[in-house]
Amino acid sequence: MSFQIKSPGEAYDVIIVGSGAGGGMASKILSEAGFSVAVVEAGGDFDPAKEEDRTQLRPPWESPRRGASTRNRPFGDFDAAIGGWDIDGEPYTRTEGTEFDWFRSRMVGGRTNHWGRISLRFGPNDFKRKSIDGLGDNWPIGYEDIKPYYDKVDQLIGVFGSKEGILNEPDGYFLPPPKPRLHELFIKKGADKMNVPVIPSRLSILTKPINNDRGACFFCNQCNRACQAYADFSSGTCLVKPAMKKGKVDLYTHAMVRKVTTDEKGLATGVSYISKVDMKEYKLKSRVVVLGASACESARIMLNSKSSNHPDGLGNGSGMVGRYLHDSTGSDRMGFIPDLLGRKKYNEDGVGGMHVYTPWWLDNSKLNFARGYHIEYWGGMSMPSYGFGFGMDTIRKYITDEFGKPSQNGGYGAGLKKDIRSYFGTMVGMSGRGESIPRYENYCEIDNNTVDKYGIPVLKFNYNWTDQEINQAKHMQDTFEEVLTNSGAVLMGEKAGPDSKYGLHAPGRIIHEVGTTRMGDNPNTSVLNSNCQAHECKNLFVVDGGPFVSQADKNPTWTILALAWRTSDFIVGEMKKKNI
Template identity: 45%
Template sequence: MPFLDTSKTRSPRYDVVIIGSGAAGGMAAYVLAKAGVKVLMLEAGRKYDPATETPMFETNADAPLRGVDTPDKPNGFFDATIGGWTVKGEPYVVENQKEKTWVEGAFQNRNKTDQGFMWWRARMLGGRTNHWGRVSLRLGPLDFKPKSFDGLGFDWPISYEDVAPYYDQVDQLIGVFGSKEGLENNPDSDFFQPPPKPRAYEHLIMRGGKKLGIPVVASRLAILTKPINGRAACFYATSCGRGCAIRANFQSTTVLIPPALETGNLDILTGAMAREVTLDAQGRATGVHFIDTATGKEEHVAARAVILGASACESARLLMNSKSAKFPQGLGNSTGHLGRWLTDSTGSDLGGQIPALENMPLHNEDGTSNMHTYGPWVKHHEAKAGKLGFPRGYYLAWGGGRTMPGMGAATSSLLGNVYGKKLKEEARRYYGSFVSISCRGEMIPNEQSYMELDPEKKDQWGIPVARFHFKWSDYELKQVAYAQQNFADLIEAAGGKVTRPPEKDGSKAITAGGSVKHEIGVTRMSAEPKDGVTNSFGQLWDCQNVVVADGGVFVSGPYKNPTLTILALAWRACDRLIDGMKKGEIAAPV
């Protein structure tokens, strides 16, 4: 069976062992297994099957506490999350910026920015791909060369042209809807699926955007609007965050892992917590030590090469814990860049109410669980010229309409002190008339944002835990303050009223570091060993048969969600690995 017991594996030595099963790990398994490479995947969490575990047709009334967020289910009861901000027995440590003290990371308040850094970890097969927002934006030419454009941050050692063929392949494999717009630094795809039509509130936002000169165009989401590769189109049953039993959205567990298993070349061990990459005397990787989480027993698997796809910070922690006589500061850390340059996307939001949407007659508001339209950033040159007061931008996203109500849906200052029949009438009047606009913006890497190992604290498996330092710079604070006014202008141009004044203090408007869950950069690629951790194909400069395939290799943190690029870069890295293994250039000795 391809799903194995950790007490034994089908092979004494695999070609490749992959750590992690999400976007990076899943794509690596797909590409390698399809090429005939014998692969073992290690997943720290449990097995998960969306086909049988997705609550497609259950309502919030069927859930405990009407489905509200809890520490164990931070995105709501039905969300396809095993893990979260806090994982039992697996602490991490953060620097409290206000008090300058070290505290264990167990935070739930994403709006409390002085708490340090929030680290989201999935503990399930498929990782975060089971519940992500499916926003699939390509990085553009300026995103790969930001320092050359405005003098800030760092350039990637690759260009858009290097990655574009892999974006094309990913689009054709997973399915992304969108529209060609021809906007600078927002590359179109020749393989977009047809986008769904805008909803009523989105038409009003489009009208407001036209007044303000803000482009409002079709979103780009990894959700099928027509069948592809044997997968059915979305029929608008439920939130994508629950997972998808019919495979209409992209999840590693439905799109990448099943075809990889069908080749017979992939074995999977769940409940396998990787502890360190093992090395020989020459510093070449020979396999991975891991903990069987069911028994607590330490085991080892041998392999010719190792791929890290555990998520950026988890992969960096693993490398830091992979110490040897040759690499006393951790594998990949010979030039001191491991764990440095941690970034996350900025986040901020503002709500409003649109009177034109009150008492709307019942109408079809079916659609995907995310916005059908969005506002791409187009002010690159204005920002570069200093006209905006900050150097890097953001895109606009929104939500509204008659989505499934949850607890508090009828709670509003607009309702007044009413009860009984009047309360029901007022709730029906205002239901569906509220909108929320948010941004996802670029963070420029800074030296005060990084991770390291805590010198004392260990997790329940005896593995040293991560310790985070994080700080937004004035660039990001000014960006979200500008965005707040942008939100208010757009709501008012759409005929609405903001529910509170826009926040002018960026430190109060921005969400906590890590809360957007786009953490990247801690194992960045570089053109020269002195400037990073990996080469342009994700291979460690210190050890060529170890490949980092997740978001840790990002050199900058563009305002575009990273998953699509992780998928493309992982595919590219695996093609290089396959070629190197065929030529005998990349392999541990037999």
């Protein structure tokens, strides 16, 4: 490891704000190019290989709440990600009549400590949606521009999958996929009857090692707890820490960036941050500033970076910073497979996520919504935690004894105990995750009336779904019922109807929000150029989900990584040419 000792005021080559997927990739590529890098992270250090950070392989009783969620771990007490939708002292607001929930992870690696490792490439159509359906805008780049970087990301980080030859679901450099689980074969049986494809999933989990620094998966099904063998992708374990080992990288933790500082010419000179440890403000200087703080946080930093050259916020002469905010759609359904009652017990954990999934399979020109969705599946004998055994007052009637006689709802005693035992591993569920239409009208802005506990003005969200997303959610619900019924499952709960927008989650709930600093060739309608460089500030770049022109019916992480690599290569070239 090398150390850089600097006197106060001496500049780094690059400051990267945020240590998630985008910031992590930038830290690796830029430090490997020989630049001195500061990574500024708002949360604490985190390394799942350290015993004191390990939540993996712990049974529920090691948590006093048996793994139930808490305010700062909404996905359960063992989830690695610290933060959530409601962080103490870090509020956000919404315009009345609109909705948006903002998920943040305050720690090294950011939200890559939580995500489902679903690693899908955007396809050729995903960059040119306006040409297909006339809605939103095309990206200024196409699949061919980013394909070499997807190829490199596949090999650097690792993703399992199968080559399928589907045009808009491009194949990559895949590791071997795991065989399906039992409930996944039930789903496939049901989906086959209606020509819904079910193929091996594509997750960034190592079913084989790809280098000597990370181990192979040992199949505990707990990727969301962060892997002590580094066998799944998180930015801290796979990018930031390796970059720190090899290059000139200083990591600043508990450092909440307030603004990007600029000089009299309007160029970025560094960042100003509040230390959460002593609540004092510090400055760092650099030749280049790279924002990877998450789509909304990077927009917030730019909007808060006002100066005489940038009166509406840094790089916001177009007024586009914060606009076109969009998240994936989401709707879910679950069922219960009577054929699995009293099933044989074996270790069914597998990898931390589904072994099969459904990519979008229909032609939108024949449907009443313009964009597609993929389907994620879950179920089986996963580890019981808080909530297991709930609901016997409504679902026990579906449990039958060896003679096929159904039980009564509710009850108590040996019969109840036996029924819960028999029911373990019979549940199956599915979640649609779809593409929404990016809209100028959906945005975040600075709320001038509210500051967080660091004194930094907070974001105010303005976001509403349209019929496009609601019609898509209805299609999901209809499809889910058909797949479940065809699989031999009994549908659980009531079908979500129009009053709940067909179960459509509030924007922000799927945690795929992108688009707030979108790229484009026209500086009047976009914030960044096609190299993710600010139109109005040539040494400012954004490497998170902000540059996305449209979110596909895919998870965004793999595209964030590929774009961040491409942007970093561009920065290296420009710095070497002394253009910045």
